[in-house]
Amino acid sequence: MSRIKVHDKEFELYIPQDQIERAIKKVADEISFEMAGKNPLFLIVLNGAFMFAAELFKHVNIECEISFVKLSSYSGTSSTAVVRELIGLDHSVANREIVLVEDIIDTGLTMRYTIDKLKKLEAKNVRVATMLFKPNAFKESFPIDYIGMEIPNDFIVGFGLDYNEHARNYPDIYKIVS
Ligand code: 5GP
Numbered sequence: 001m002s003r004i005k006v007h008d009k010e011f012e013l014y015i016p017q018d019q020i021e022r023a024i025k026k027v028a029d030e031i032s033f034e035m036a037g038k039n040p041l042f043l044i045v046l047n048g049a050f051m052f053a054a055e056l057f058k059h060v061n062i063e064c065e066i067s068f069v070k071l072s073s074y075s076g077t078s079s080t081a082v083v084r085e086l087i088g089l090d091h092s093v094a095n096r097e098i099v100l101v102e103d104i105i106d107t108g109l110t111m112r113y114t115i116d117k118l119k120k121l122e123a124k125n126v127r128v129a130t131m132l133f134k135p136n137a138f139k140e141s142f143p144i145d146y147i148g149m150e151i152p153n154d155f156i157v158g159f160g161l162d163y164n165e166h167a168r169n170y171p172d173i174y175k176i177v178s
Pocket residue numbers: 048073074079102103104105106107108109110111154155156157161162163
């Protein structure tokens with residue numbers, strides 16, 4: 001499908017599935033190489049990262065643990081400055097190598113909050129893996145260790161990303177038609 005309608009907005013095909021999957025495979029290879037022997041704890045940030053994570057972990061071939069957390073700062077089509085609580089953390093992070101698995105980093109505020117929280121809980125090291133990164137929107141300075149693709153500041157949906165909870169299920173990524 002080259003165009004989709006989600007709620008009141010039109011979206012056009014932007015990144016096809018095979019291109020996304022190639023980018024994710026590259027991230028998985030980098031992680032497998034760098035994190036081997038460190039027994040990392042991957043924390044998948046729900047809901048948006050579920051599809052990225054499912055694809056990523058088909059190719060991460062090292063000893064590791066995988067768990068899920070939730071934290072949301074987003075409603076509608078522009079990132080808000082409100083960061084809510086980190087919930088669902090059911091593993092001890094003290095002295096662990098943590099890799100946060102995120103769908104997209106926009107301003108970086110959400111990740112900054114999450115990294116700080118995990119450091120307060122005495123994580124040994126916190127790395128970040130994101131499927132997509134918007135460098136022109138980024139306002140923070142923490143390093144992003146693993147990036148699938150860099151994209152401009154367009155609002156996108158699909159491959160786990162939603163517009164008011166719809167369109168997460170599309171296997172391709174679509175961008176808003178303005
Ligand atoms: P940040 O705190 O980095 O500004 O925002 C991160 C969160 O905003 C992401 O986890 C994601 O939920 C949401 N977000 C940022 N850009 C987009 C986008 O283009 N599309 C969608 N659907 N969500 C986005």
